Amino acid sequence: MSQEATCNAASSSIANETVGQVVDRGPLNLGRILTNRWFLHTVSIVAFFSLWDLLARSDVLGGGSSALARPHEVLEQLVVLTREELAELTLWGHVWASTQRVVVGFSIAAAIAVPLGLFMALNRYVNAVVKPLFDLLKPMPPISWISISILWFGIGETSKVFIIVLGTFVPCLLNAYNGVRLVEPELYDVVRMLGGKRRDEILHVCFPASFPAIFAGLQISLSIAWTCVLAAELVSARSGLGYIIVQGMNLSQPAMVIGGMAVIAAAAWGTTLLVTALERKLCPWKRKIAGL
Amino acid sequence: MTAYREVVVRTPLALKLLPILSVATFFIAWEIVVRTGVVPDTMLAAPTTVTQLLFDKFTNMDPDGALLHQHAWVSIQEAFGGYFLALAVGLPLGLAMGWFNVAEGLARPIFEIIRPIPPVAWIPLTIFWFGIGLPGKIFIIWLGGLVPCVINAYVGVKMTNPTLIQMARTYGASDWQIFKQLCIPSALPMVFGALQIALACCWTNLVAAELLAADAGLGFMITMGRRLAMPEMVVLGMFMVGLTGAFIGVIIDRVEKRLLAGIRR
Numbered sequence: 001m002s003q004e005a006t007c008n009a010a011s012s013s014i015a016n017e018t019v020g021q022v023v024d025r026g027p028l029n030l031g032r033i034l035t036n037r038w039f040l041h042t043v044s045i046v047a048f049f050s051l052w053d054l055l056a057r058s059d060v061l062g063g064g065s066s067a068l069a070r071p072h073e074v075l076e077q078l079v080v081l082t083r084e085e086l087a088e089l090t091l092w093g094h095v096w097a098s099t100q101r102v103v104v105g106f107s108i109a110a111a112i113a114v115p116l117g118l119f120m121a122l123n124r125y126v127n128a129v130v131k132p133l134f135d136l137l138k139p140m141p142p143i144s145w146i147s148i149s150i151l152w153f154g155i156g157e158t159s160k161v162f163i164i165v166l167g168t169f170v171p172c173l174l175n176a177y178n179g180v181r182l183v184e185p186e187l188y189d190v191v192r193m194l195g196g197k198r199r200d201e202i203l204h205v206c207f208p209a210s211f212p213a214i215f216a217g218l219q220i221s222l223s224i225a226w227t228c229v230l231a232a233e234l235v236s237a238r239s240g241l242g243y244i245i246v247q248g249m250n251l252s253q254p255a256m257v258i259g260g261m262a263v264i265a266a267a268a269w270g271t272t273l274l275v276t277a278l279e280r281k282l283c284p285w286k287r288k289i290a291g292l
Numbered sequence: 293m294t295a296y297r298e299v300v301v302r303t304p305l306a307l308k309l310l311p312i313l314s315v316a317t318f319f320i321a322w323e324i325v326v327r328t329g330v331v332p333d334t335m336l337a338a339p340t341t342v343t344q345l346l347f348d349k350f351t352n353m354d355p356d357g358a359l360l361h362q363h364a365w366v367s368i369q370e371a372f373g374g375y376f377l378a379l380a381v382g383l384p385l386g387l388a389m390g391w392f393n394v395a396e397g398l399a400r401p402i403f404e405i406i407r408p409i410p411p412v413a414w415i416p417l418t419i420f421w422f423g424i425g426l427p428g429k430i431f432i433i434w435l436g437g438l439v440p441c442v443i444n445a446y447v448g449v450k451m452t453n454p455t456l457i458q459m460a461r462t463y464g465a466s467d468w469q470i471f472k473q474l475c476i477p478s479a480l481p482m483v484f485g486a487l488q489i490a491l492a493c494c495w496t497n498l499v500a501a502e503l504l505a506a507d508a509g510l511g512f513m514i515t516m517g518r519r520l521a522m523p524e525m526v527v528l529g530m531f532m533v534g535l536t537g538a539f540i541g542v543i544i545d546r547v548e549k550r551l552l553a554g555i556r557r
Binding site: 035036037039040041043044045048067068124125128129130131132133136137138139140141142143144145146147148150151152223226227230231234235242245246248249252254257258260261262264265266268269272 | 307310311312315318393398399401405408413414420496500504511514515518523526534535538
């Protein structure tokens, strides 16, 4: 009887080696509850916030209330920020200012870097011209460009967008390049055998096969874009989430700093979800990779 | 007639020359643009000026109060302090999260809260807690290196061949034995990938940390160059950051090749 159930569970998969989804319900004892995943998650989150609260109330970090804010104070501060204006903008205005910079810089970089990367992989002469210059500029962290971009463009929007473009350019280009180079050669052979020309190879093999790699590059560059915009805003800005954090630092208000950090995390997470959704729509053939 | 024909693949001359030509054109164009005044020299310095300053900085303390190799040494100390701490905490944590359900259940939520926050955002809090000295910068660099370490070690363990684990179970291996003798060796290539990625993250964060709060280091040199309106110092600082980072990357690559020589990928 039990063997039949296992067979049914396994029959949904193709390979005969896969393990069927057999859920065995053991007796409900203490050990089982203690090692339950959701129980552990709850314990960990509760422990995290209570430890934070404890640290904030005690004086371990030095400086008393100006070193760390309690969790509920951060929430209150965020609510206050949505109502009251800081430098003529509410919280939503600052979120929008940062997001705008990220979106503009990210779009410019992706629009240039992805085609360039594809082109480099497809044509070795283009590769020979661009690759050495790219290798020369690649090891410099985008954040080290902040100073020179302020010298060039002043402290306005242009310098921030410039930093984001520089930071997101590298992973976009590298992933597009490697995505095409690592296409399985057998796929080309198939197209050639079926009588395809060079154009067919590029359109029907290169592009679809390199799409997942390109999207992985976009994801990486998106998280870099948030780091860059933040660093640029920390150095000089009149708006944006980095500005909230700097204000919190200058006014010695840790609640504002941590509030800004939380909003940035949420915003970065939101844009990542957007790109993931886009990826699912545009290239449904991507393999699912278990884990992270 | 032999069955095999020797095929000689020759790289065209153009392909050998083009890389050299493109780099040379880049530097010459840069020099000309500055010399002719198309770009004012308050905004960009010519490569020759930068080279001059490079040799000058080895003996001249002015105007930023330290020699070039002193700046570089301070930066390397900070970067490696944070880097090794990140490896020491991140790799065991990631490995444990990959195999032990309890470790994953406890650490995963906190990790997911910390992960999307850019390390740069921690700078103000770090200044509250540690001031602008060495510990604060090491903390920021540590945060930056931690995330790739944990993720790579975790994925490495998760990618262990399940057949091997089932076989080990059949022969009566304990959880700990499987973890020690199967999961860790099979995660090693991913772990070494983490070494490189974490180093790049650490190096980026180092510059960020030094841009905001420092009194020595390569990032500080860049900031001073901007404050003093000396573009040659900014460019020199950027090049030194890039060069040192690339150099350390090459060393780690060598070490990795040596250590992983016997492991099949």
